[in-house]
């Protein structure tokens with residue numbers, strides 16, 4: 249029942265165990281640096297201008313912050329100075345919390361989107377939605393969630409299924425560690441809790457793949473526990489309303505955000521309140537061009553009152569994706585191709601692929617064949633270069649070099665892989681394979697490799 253609308257791909261995640269992917273990405277394109285706000289002739293940004301209009305219409309509201317109103321227009325210098333200030337450590341006033349909680353909950357009741365996981369009370373289905381929504385847009389998740397739930401309707405059904413089937417059901421969603429953790433967690437739910445999810449965030453945190461965010465989401469939404477959560481949307485909303493300083497990832501900032509979320513969630517309907525926060529960030533308090541004039545908590549928003557909406561939170565500078573080049577062995581035999589299953593750890597862990605070996609971008613084909621032979625533990629001969637497939641992943645620029653190969657013996661086991669299989673294209677369609685590898689396979693088949701091409 250996550251309300252998430254636009255989630256940001258940028259890594260503005262709360263502090264949590266690494267297993268919990270929390271940089272949700274349902275929404276606007278990631279912001280690698282704050283988008284240049286068009287500066288008007290009078291020196292105001294668009295946001296400044298909007299804020300100024302709002303202020304002139306008397307929308308400023310009391311907040312516990314000591315700084316005065318009347319600063320809707322800020323200079324770059326003053327922004328920089330304040331952005332460098334430490335995160336707040338004092339607790340917000342109860343009146344400020346109440347000025348956020350009630351209006352936001354009411355707004356959510358009137359405006360929430362009708363999403364399929366909001367129509368169920370089944371903790372397993374809610375958990376599944378939370379996992380799928382991590383790093384993935386709502387519109388993408390809906391059909392996957394429905395299909396996956398039809399295929400694995402309970403934790404028991406999921407736990408009993410082979411991992412290959414689970415990965416195949418996840419095919420195309422990416423971030424396959426989510427599927428592996430889901431599978432492992434389902435097995436623990438069956439073994440330790442009789443097939444039903446435990447109802448507290450504390451217990452949920454003991455399961456694979458559960459971090460602080462997911463535990464809070466499932467405990468509050470499915471079980472009504474007053475468990476806080478902070479994802480990218482919530483972090484942005486709270487940063488603005490309570491003027492929380494610091495860069496995404498700063499420990500002090502994250503602690504301040506979680507403290508605010510913990511204080512705010514206490515009260516009636518904690519699950520709905522958490523969803524209201526996320527929904528608000530997804531649809532109204534957006535990364536760029538937030539709809540402040542339609543905002544239900546504008547009167548309680550310090551950033552709005554001070555004209556700091558465009559600078560909170562500061563954008564995290566995204567690291568340049570690393571280049572990764574893989575040579576792929578396209579090895580045809582009697583209507584089949586050779587496929588390999590990667591080790592569980594690392595990129596594309598546990599997934600199937602055309603057997604791959606990492607190479608330098610400009611490595612000669614003859615050298616690339618040597619690497620492939622080492623990975624396969626088998627003599628390999630280069631027949632032809634079939635071309636390359638390029639894919640942009642979140643953290644990598646991926647280049648796949650397709651090399652048609654042959655060999656005196658057909659390998660069935662290899663040192664670098666968990667498993668090898670010779671599959672027809674139809675059989676390969678049932679394998680859990682990344683989208684990038686699927687594109688490479690499509691290109692290989694398109695070259696006519698099984699028709700003597």
Ligand code: SF4
Nearest residue numbers: 533540543546549552
């Ligand atoms: S939409 Fe605007 S006024 Fe509302 S919380 Fe976000 S920044 Fe503040």
